[in-house]
Amino acid sequence: MLKGVAITGMGIISSIGTTVDENLESLISSKKGIAPIVNMHTRHKNAIKVGEVLQTNQQLANQLHLPNSHNYSRTALLGSIAAKQALKDARITNISEYKTGLISATSVGGMDMTEHHYNKFQTNSTSAKFINSHHAGDSTQKIASQLGITHFTTTISTACSSAANAIMLGARLITSGKLDRVIVGGTDCLSKFTINGFKTLLILSDTDCKPFDANRKGLNLGEAAAYLVLESDTIIKKEHKKVLAYLTGYANANDAFHQTASSVEGEGAYLAMQKALQKANLQAQNIDYINVHGTATPNNDASEGTAIQRVFKNEIPDYSSTKAFTGHTLAAAGAIEAVFSILTLQHNTLFPNLNFETQISELPKNPITKVTRKKVQHILSNSFGFGGNCSTLIFSKSE
Incomplete structure (x- = not known):
C-alpha cells in the first residue's frame, strides 16, 4: 500500500x-x-x-x-x-x-x-x-x-x-x-x-x-x-507535523448515461471505486467502512447499491450515509464526508444511517443504524454528481 x-x-x-x-x-x-x-x-x-x-x-x-x-x-x-x-x-x-x-x-x-x-x-x-x-x-x-x-x-x-x-x-x-x-x-x-x-x-x-x-x-x-x-x-x-490521516486512493469516472440520473448498473460508480482501490494498492476486502453517497433518491441509492455489490460481491463492508444528518450539501458534500471519514478513522467510530427501516433489493446488507465502535484502517467515500460525474476517495489511518 x-x-x-x-x-x-x-x-x-x-x-x-x-x-x-x-x-x-x-x-x-x-x-x-x-x-x-x-x-x-x-x-x-x-x-x-x-x-x-x-x-x-x-x-x-x-x-x-x-x-x-x-x-x-x-x-x-x-x-x-x-x-x-x-x-x-x-x-x-x-x-x-x-x-x-x-x-x-x-x-x-x-x-x-x-x-x-x-x-x-x-x-x-x-x-x-x-x-x-x-x-x-x-x-x-x-x-x-x-x-x-x-x-x-x-x-x-x-x-x-x-x-x-x-x-x-x-x-x-x-x-x-x-x-x-x-x-x-x-x-x-x-x-x-x-x-x-x-x-x-x-x-x-x-x-x-x-x-x-x-x-x-x-x-x-x-x-x-x-x-x-x-x-x-x-x-x-x-x-515534524502530526498527520490526521492519509489520502491513499482516488479516482473519477463517468457512466455517460443521463444528465441527472445514474445508470441502473452504476457503471460510473463501479469504475470510480475500482480505480480508487487500484490507486491505493488495496483489495476490496481491505475496506472497513464506506461513507456512501446515499442521497436517499430512488435512483441514486439503487444505482450505488448495485455498484457496491459489483465491487465487493459477498463481502460488503459496513456502510452508512451521513446525509441524513446534514442534508445533501451539493458541491461541498465530498469534503463534508471527508471530514466525517477522518473522524471515523481517528475515533474508530462508525456514524449511523439515520431513519433507516427497510432493506433495498439492490444491496443485500443493511446500513449501520447506530453509533458503532470498530477498528477502522481504510475508508472508502463516494461522491456522485449530475452528468455522471462519479468520484471515490480512500482515506487511511495515519499510524
Missing part, C-alpha cells in the same frame, strides 16, 4: 455544528440538522426540510470581521470560515513559506445574492456589487484572500462530486511536485435556484430523508463548507 498524501488539518461548518468538534459531538449523539427553513424566503418554506446553517449572513460576516461594504456571498462566507479553521488546525502561520494552493469547489456560487439583487443591479450600486460575486470563482478568490494564498488557486464545479474532485486534484498537484501544500474542499449555500431546481426534478423529500431505505422519498438539501490541508512528505518530515 502506498502511504498516500498527508492530511494535516480540517475545518467544517454545517447544520450540525460550526466546528469539527461540534460536528463530531452531533454525529456521536445522532443529532441531526434537518429541519424546516428558517433564514430563506421561499414558497416551499413549509413544504420541505433542509440542513441549514442557522447563522445569518451578518453573523457569519462578523466572524470574519468584514466591513459593511463587503460583497461576500453566503457561499464565500461559509467557505472562508471552514478554510480558516483548517489552516489553524494544521498550525500554519506562514502561508508563503511553501508553495501553497487553494482548490475550492462550488455549484451554487453567488446565486443566493444574485436572486436577491438581480432586478435592481442596473440602477443600484449596492446590488451591482453583489452581482459581481455571482460567478463560481468569486468565492474561491475571497477564500484565497482570507488565507493569504497567491501561488495557485482554481475552482472546480462538477456538481455533487466537486469537493471530492478538488481533493483529488490537490493530491495530484502534491505528488507531481507542483505544490507543497494545498487547501482543498468545497462550499455551497442554500438558494432558491437549487430548491426550485430539485423540486422540479421531484426528488426533494417533505420529511427527513431515509438513505438506502426501500421507502425513501428523496433528498433534503443542505448548506455547508469543509476544507482539508494536504501537505507533502517534505513538509511533514521537516516540520
Whole structure:
C-alpha cells in the first residue's frame, strides 16, 4: 500500500455544528440538522426540510470581521470560515513559506445574492456589487484572500462530486511536485435556484430523508463548507507535523448515461471505486467502512447499491450515509464526508444511517443504524454528481 498524501488539518461548518468538534459531538449523539427553513424566503418554506446553517449572513460576516461594504456571498462566507479553521488546525502561520494552493469547489456560487439583487443591479450600486460575486470563482478568490494564498488557486464545479474532485486534484498537484501544500474542499449555500431546481426534478423529500431505505422519498438539501490541508512528505518530515490521516486512493469516472440520473448498473460508480482501490494498492476486502453517497433518491441509492455489490460481491463492508444528518450539501458534500471519514478513522467510530427501516433489493446488507465502535484502517467515500460525474476517495489511518 502506498502511504498516500498527508492530511494535516480540517475545518467544517454545517447544520450540525460550526466546528469539527461540534460536528463530531452531533454525529456521536445522532443529532441531526434537518429541519424546516428558517433564514430563506421561499414558497416551499413549509413544504420541505433542509440542513441549514442557522447563522445569518451578518453573523457569519462578523466572524470574519468584514466591513459593511463587503460583497461576500453566503457561499464565500461559509467557505472562508471552514478554510480558516483548517489552516489553524494544521498550525500554519506562514502561508508563503511553501508553495501553497487553494482548490475550492462550488455549484451554487453567488446565486443566493444574485436572486436577491438581480432586478435592481442596473440602477443600484449596492446590488451591482453583489452581482459581481455571482460567478463560481468569486468565492474561491475571497477564500484565497482570507488565507493569504497567491501561488495557485482554481475552482472546480462538477456538481455533487466537486469537493471530492478538488481533493483529488490537490493530491495530484502534491505528488507531481507542483505544490507543497494545498487547501482543498468545497462550499455551497442554500438558494432558491437549487430548491426550485430539485423540486422540479421531484426528488426533494417533505420529511427527513431515509438513505438506502426501500421507502425513501428523496433528498433534503443542505448548506455547508469543509476544507482539508494536504501537505507533502517534505513538509511533514521537516516540520515534524502530526498527520490526521492519509489520502491513499482516488479516482473519477463517468457512466455517460443521463444528465441527472445514474445508470441502473452504476457503471460510473463501479469504475470510480475500482480505480480508487487500484490507486491505493488495496483489495476490496481491505475496506472497513464506506461513507456512501446515499442521497436517499430512488435512483441514486439503487444505482450505488448495485455498484457496491459489483465491487465487493459477498463481502460488503459496513456502510452508512451521513446525509441524513446534514442534508445533501451539493458541491461541498465530498469534503463534508471527508471530514466525517477522518473522524471515523481517528475515533474508530462508525456514524449511523439515520431513519433507516427497510432493506433495498439492490444491496443485500443493511446500513449501520447506530453509533458503532470498530477498528477502522481504510475508508472508502463516494461522491456522485449530475452528468455522471462519479468520484471515490480512500482515506487511511495515519499510524
